[in-house]
Amino acid sequence: MFNKYGAATTFVCRLVPVIRQLISIPAGISRMPIFSFTFFTGLGAGIWTAILAAIGFGIGRSTADITYLELCEKGKDMASAHLPLVIGGAVLLVALYFIASKLVMGKGARK
Secondary structure, eight states, X not given: OHHXXXXXXXXXXXXXXXXXXXXXXXXXXXXXOHHHHHHHHHHHHHHHHHHHHHHHHHHHHHHTTSOHHHHHHHXXXXXXXXXXXXXXXXXXXXXXXXXXXXXXXXXXXXX
């Protein structure tokens, strides 16, 4: 898959937790040109950093004037209220992973 999609794989994988730390290995093994690797790594990592900074900024603004204990209580209440959504989202992500994996592996097996 990496050899087929190369640069796009590097960019997309920089946006996926856990995989983002490992994408450099297949890039090196496939001898991806350093300029392309650096460009797409920077682009993906920049977007990832901007997303995390925006989340941190939003949380910081909404919790700036409360104590740590109040923050913990608010977090527990929010997690309890949204637990079905979190579990449903996790199940959906796992299902999408298996579907995508099956599609990619199925294409590779037919060649």
